[in-house]
Amino acid sequence: MTGIENVTLQQVIVHKVGNPSRNEELKFSANALTLNDDVVSAMLTKYFLSPFNENEHYHFTHLSDLSMNEVYTYVTNIFEDSKSFNEESIKIASFLYSKSTHVKVKEGELYVAVFDNVMLGNETHKAVGLFKSETKETFLKVFPHGQSWEVIQDEGIDINKLDKGCLIFNTNQNEGYTVCVVDKTNKQNDTRYWITDFLQVEPTANDYHNTDQYLGLCKLFIDNEYAEKFDVSKSDQVDLMNRSMEYFKTKDQFNMQEFAEEVIHHPEVVDTFMEYKQQYQKSRNFEIEDEFDISLSAVKKQDKNFKSVIKLDKNFHLYIHGRKDLMEKGYDEMVGKKFYKLYYEEES
Known part of the structure; x- marks a missing residue:
């Protein structure tokens, strides 16, 4: 996504969402994060927004009535009343928990965030973001110990790898908002709970x-x-x-x-x-x-x-960009192997 450096991160709260089929818990935060460190705010904003393709749009749907789409309703309440942020974020986490029953769904942190000045096309909008971190990375932490240094192992989040995300722009409300989606894990049809069960979004049929x-x-x-x-x-x-x-x-x-x-x-x-x-x-x-x-x-x-490559055993790769008529394929009985013959005018 472009223009991230101009985005303002206004509110963020984190809830722990497990898998109820494994008796994992749903834990709520009492308060939103304190955003008094500009460096941390900038890192969070990049982590949340950089994976999105702002050209690929979705919209909220429902079989009977759009207002019955749970996430659509909770996000609408946040847009209309900023004081409801904590309460609505708990509803969002609870609903996600109820949809996280598949055996492959992992426990993780759910971030609910409010942004301002997010670019969409040639305009900026207020937006609500929902992000779930499921994958933990192992890293080494070096710290002073007396006159020496020690190293310990720890686990954390790779800020360059967002697992799941949804960014809802405060525009086109009656059509289900303009929504961008990221889903980097559990892409099989039976585990696409983030898009189909939780968000209930569909692609917008644009160009x-x-x-x-x-x-x-x-x-x-x-x-x-x-x-x-x-x-x-x-x-x-x-x-x-x-x-x-x-x-x-x-x-x-x-x-x-x-x-x-x-x-x-x-x-x-x-x-x-x-x-x-x-x-x-x-x-x-x-x-x-x-x-x-x-x-x-x-x-x-x-x-x-669209990789125009023919792989020949482990020895050769043919990159073909056109003019199939300048290629011949055959079999050499003397050598006992197949061959390609290529015609060209010059090499570089």
Whole structure:
């Protein structure tokens, strides 16, 4: 997230949230942290906010009525009355505790915080943050002992690794606020309690979301379905991956029909892709539009996942950026090994 240095951390309180299925406790703090150390406040602000992608938005939901979403209601009360901060933070911790029953959910500290002057687009907003620290790091502490120094082992939090986070901006309240989410642990479907059970948020279908999800869909399709259902080589997969990314890098708008004609080409592959897209959307419980403006931020994020590499045993890696017609693949019976033949004009 950008502009962190201008953010004001106004309030923070910490509660201990265990897993009730293991008889771990829920412990409340009586008071918020005393924020009279500017260095500590700056470190906390960086720890809380730096992992967020401000372009990737979610919003609170509920099957029947948005006001029945617990976290949405507690956060709204904090926005409307700052004096309710401690009371509402206890409600938030209690609700998280009730949703932490899966065997893989770890005990940890829940931080509830209030920020001001948080950047969203070209505007700044007040925001409420919910953060959970589950992973402890071992470190060595050096301290003086008489005329010497001693070293002991201790455990603490790595301020560069936020496990779980949710940042709620005080905007678009009627639509479930604008929300950013981090979930670095328990990513399996059966343990995504932070997003689905606790927060009950869904992605906001903006240009960033559509671009990001379509590229993710293409990557999974090429890696799995395309390779499994069609007689294609690794170089064919890389070629389709390159053409897909090139489309998103060079176009301003996405159009599914145009993408199918210019990138996928073959009708039977297009049909299989559309079937895979339906399964992809159903499994994630959201839809991706077939026409939208392409987000360059989402393209940049996904670009690093589109690795155009063919790994040959443990000896060679071929990085392919285009011109599949300048490659030949064969088998040398004399040597008893497969080979690639590459045509080029000059080397550097």
